[in-house]
Each structure stands twice: as structure tokens, then as C-alpha cells.
Amino acid sequence: MNFSSLHLRSLVGAASLAALLLTLPQALAYVDDALSFAYEAANPYSQRGWIIREDAWGGDLGKGEKEAVTAQLFRGNQYIFFLATDEDTTAIRVSIYDNKGNLTDAKSWQSGRFAYAEIKPRATGTYHAIIEVISSAEERSGWALVYGFKKD
Amino acid sequence: MPLIISCTRLAVGTCSIRSFLCFILPSPQVKFRLIVILRFICTIFISALAVPALAESPPQKIDLSQFPADTIDRVIVPVPSEVFGVLDQLGNPNWQSELGPARTYPASPNRAQVALLLGTIIADGFVAVEAEDAERVKKIGRNVLTLAEAINVRKSVVTRSNSIIEKANARQWNAVRREFDGALQDVHQAMVELDDEQLAQLVSLGGWLRGTEVLTSIIDEKYSQDRAELLYQPLLIDYFNQQINQMSARLRGNPLVEEIQESLQRIGPLIKKSPADNISSETVTEINSLSAKIVGLIRARAG
Numbered sequence: 001m002n003f004s005s006l007h008l009r010s011l012v013g014a015a016s017l018a019a020l021l022l023t024l025p026q027a028l029a030y031v032d033d034a035l036s037f038a039y040e041a042a043n044p045y046s047q048r049g050w051i052i053r054e055d056a057w058g059g060d061l062g063k064g065e066k067e068a069v070t071a072q073l074f075r076g077n078q079y080i081f082f083l084a085t086d087e088d089t090t091a092i093r094v095s096i097y098d099n100k101g102n103l104t105d106a107k108s109w110q111s112g113r114f115a116y117a118e119i120k121p122r123a124t125g126t127y128h129a130i131i132e133v134i135s136s137a138e139e140r141s142g143w144a145l146v147y148g149f150k151k152d
Numbered sequence: 153m154p155l156i157i158s159c160t161r162l163a164v165g166t167c168s169i170r171s172f173l174c175f176i177l178p179s180p181q182v183k184f185r186l187i188v189i190l191r192f193i194c195t196i197f198i199s200a201l202a203v204p205a206l207a208e209s210p211p212q213k214i215d216l217s218q219f220p221a222d223t224i225d226r227v228i229v230p231v232p233s234e235v236f237g238v239l240d241q242l243g244n245p246n247w248q249s250e251l252g253p254a255r256t257y258p259a260s261p262n263r264a265q266v267a268l269l270l271g272t273i274i275a276d277g278f279v280a281v282e283a284e285d286a287e288r289v290k291k292i293g294r295n296v297l298t299l300a301e302a303i304n305v306r307k308s309v310v311t312r313s314n315s316i317i318e319k320a321n322a323r324q325w326n327a328v329r330r331e332f333d334g335a336l337q338d339v340h341q342a343m344v345e346l347d348d349e350q351l352a353q354l355v356s357l358g359g360w361l362r363g364t365e366v367l368t369s370i371i372d373e374k375y376s377q378d379r380a381e382l383l384y385q386p387l388l389i390d391y392f393n394q395q396i397n398q399m400s401a402r403l404r405g406n407p408l409v410e411e412i413q414e415s416l417q418r419i420g421p422l423i424k425k426s427p428a429d430n431i432s433s434e435t436v437t438e439i440n441s442l443s444a445k446i447v448g449l450i451r452a453r454a455g
Contacts, residue, residue: 012345051230051233053335054330055230067226068219069226071228072388076382077237097214101213101214108210121372123381125387126386151241
């Protein structure tokens with residue numbers, strides 16, 4: 001290996017690292033923004049007796065893509081899921097399915113950058129919150145999900 | 153379609169009012185009121201048409217296999233109060249008798265043991281909240297801080313610990329529940345930042361084991377199928393097993409972690425019984441003795 005190829009590799013390496021360092025905070029930032037919005041959506045519910053969990057899940061999705069967050073839910077509780085996106089041109093949805101992939105009777109609705117799903121599980125077990133981007137002007141949209149629960 | 157277009161134009165005010173309705177209306181005042189009402193009705197009509205068009209209903213059935221199971225961080229691990237609240241509805245558990253030993257646990261040099269112990273102590277905090285035992289909650293809040301220090305995450309939980317003590321003094325039990333949940337998340341986040349995510353998983357595991365011990369003890373006291381159904385947690389058993397399998401060889405080789413893995417393999421088939429109401433009284437007793445044994449081992453190694 002001569003000096004120039006080593007030098008070139010170092011330059012490429014440094015450029016890749018710089019690119020990573022430049023894009024990583026942006027990637028994290030949009031999930032952070034979405035998370036702030038998700039907590040904003042949840043906030044009024046904590047004043048209505050819901051216990052809002054501090055744990056949260058997030059990522060990014062393109063239009064038409066879906067992602068699953070799996071949860072152990074207990075019969076006897078009510079649960080509410082708050083989904084938010086950092087993009088104001090993006091419409092999102094969260095739907096709750098049981099462990100066989102059947103849509104539950106959860107009530108779900110959307111409002112601007114927010115989507116909600118509220119469920120009273122008929123049985124204790126595994127459920128799936130399916131997150132999807134319905135429409136968006138953006139290539140990808142950051143999302144964050146938080147949830148709360150209260151006694152039925 | 154022409155009706156929709158006419159309504160849209162009228163609602164947004166782009167159609168000539170004269171050309172649409174004026175010739176049948178008796179006076180300008182009545183005309184104005186009617187137009188306002190008509191615009192309002194048209195707006196509602198268009199909104200009702202537009203919303204379903206914008207978002208089709210989700211499918212009635214999906215193929216869950218299209219979502220890869222390797223995304224193990226996409227699993228919601230419940231906090232003990234989620235299940236404790238349901239138990240409250242199904243009877244009147246004696247939470248006081250479920251409180252763990254009143255001692256404060258010191259930290260040992262074994263970080264895996266400290267992480268597991270921290271999880272059990274936080275779960276004890278949730279039990280103390282159910283028992284509304286402010287003194288015990290405060291003691292646990294201080295113990296959380298001692299153990300957090302041993303695994304280098306003290307700074308992240310100082311505020312939580314103080315808040316737990318303050319809110320226990322004020323007997324704001326829902327707020328204390330939130331603070332214990334927050335302490336779990338803070339510890340987890342701090343460990344991830346320290347590149348210690350596997351230790352963070354042990355905190356969750358310790359909490360689940362202690363929560364399961366308490367849950368089975370209460371169900372055992374007064375068995376019913378409704379209560380036993382709360383034990384049906386196949387997702388969590390698979391989740392914790394998968395996490396242990398993905399741990400470093402050093403951590404997996406820790407005698408305590410080995411014991412836990414062995415116990416999980418025995419608890420798994422008992423908890424996965426389907427339908428959920430197949431979990432018998434004998435099964436509950438068996439799960440209780442397995443989880444209690446592990447929690448006992450975690451505590452015994454505290455030094």
C-alpha cells in the first residue's frame with residue numbers, strides 16, 4: 001500500500017465519519033420531535049386518570065410502510081396508544097391486532113400529526129400496535145409511540 | 153358527482169350565490185342566513201365524504217409474519233402496576249404481606265447481580281405503593297440510589313429518587329408509580345448511553361421476576377381463573393429468553409444469569425398454556441416457587 005492510497009482511504013474514512021456525524025443527530029432529532037409530540041398528545045389524558053408510561057418507541061417510515069410494536073396487555077385494564085409524527089404533512093395511523101392478526105375492536109382515530117387507539121382487551125395476552133404512514137409529502141417520516149393505561 | 157362539486161363550490165364560496173339559489177329566496181336577510189346554514193351543511197357533507205377517502209380502514213386481518221421478530225426492542229414490557237391494578241379489581245389483596253424484607257440491600261461487585269437486584273427493588277417499590285406504605289417507599293427510593301451508584305447511573309436517578317421520597321410523603325400514589333416507572337427508564341437510558349444495554353435488560357428481567365413472584369403469591373392465596381389469566385404472558389417469556397441468548401458469553405456465563413435462564417425455561421411452558429384459563433392452581437404454585445427461588449438468590453448475593 002503506497003502513501004497516496006492510504007491517504008485516499010483516510011480521506012474517505014474521514015468523510016464517511018463526518019457524514020455519519022452530520023446525519024446521526026438529524027435522524028435522532030426527528031424521533032425526538034415525534035416523541036415530544038406523542039407526549040403532548042398524551043398529556044391531557046394523564047389529567048384524566050390515565051397513567052402514561054415513560055417508556056417510548058420510535059423510528060421512521062415511508063409512505064405505505066408499516067411497523068409493529070408488540071405489547072402484553074391485561075384484561076381488566078384500558079389502554080390508550082398515542083402515535084405522533086414530526087412531519088406536519090404526514091398522516092399516520094395506529095391499529096391494534098390480536099396475536100392471530102385479527103383487527104380488535106379498539107377505537108382508533110386521527111387528528112393532524114397524531115393518531116390514537118384505545119382498547120379494552122377482551123383477554124390477557126399479546127397484542128400488536130401496527131403503525132403506518134397513510135399519506136405524506138415526505139420521503140420518510142419520524143414517528144414515536146407512547147401509551148397509557150387505567151383500570152377498566 | 154355534480155352534487156358534490158356544487159356543494160364544494162358553495163361551501164368554499166366559489167359559486168355565484170345568485171346562480172345557485174337566489175331566485176327562490178324571499179329577502180336578503182333570509183337569503184344570508186340560509187346561505188350560511190347551507191354552507192355549513194355542505195362543509196359537513198364534504199368532510200364526511202373526505203375523511204374515509206383520505207384514510208381507508210385498516211385491514212381486518214394481517215399476516216404477522218411480515219413483521220420480523222428480530223426487532224426485540226419493539227416489545228412493550230409492562231410495569232408491575234399494570235397487573236397489580238387489575239388484581240385490586242379482582243379482590244382485595246393483602247399488599248402489606250407481599251412487601252419484601254425491610255432491609256436495605258448493599259451493592260456487590262457483581263454488576264449483573266446489582267442490575268437484577270435493582271429491578272427487584274423497583275418492583276418492590278410498586279408493591280409498597282399498592283400497600284400505601286410511605287416509609288417503605290422512601291426506603292426503597294434511597295436503596296435505588298445506592299444500587300444505581302454501583303452501576304454508574306446514580307446521576308440519572310438522583311432526581312427520581314428525591315421525587316419518589318417527596319411524593320410518598322405527600323401520599324400521591326399515582327405520581328409515585330410514575331416516578332418508579334421513570335426510574336426504570338432513566339436507568340435503562342443511562343446504561344444504553346454507557347454501552348451497558350445488556351445490564352439494562354437484566355434490570356427489566358429482575359423487575360419481571362419479582363413482579364411474577366408477587367402476582368403468583370396473590371393468585372395462590374385466592375385462586376380464580378380470572379386471576380390466573382393474568383399470568384398468561386408468552387410474549388414476555390420469549391422476549392427475556394431471547395435477550396439472554398443474545399447476551400455476551402461472559403454475562404450468559406454468570407451463575408445467576410444461568411440459573412435465571414434455566415428457571416425461565418421451566419416457567420415458559422407453564423405461562424404459555426393456552427387457552428389462558430388453563431393455568432391451574434398447581435401451576436400458579438409452581439411458577440411462584442420458581443420465581444421466589446430466583447428472587448431469593450438475587451437478594452442473597454447482595455452481600
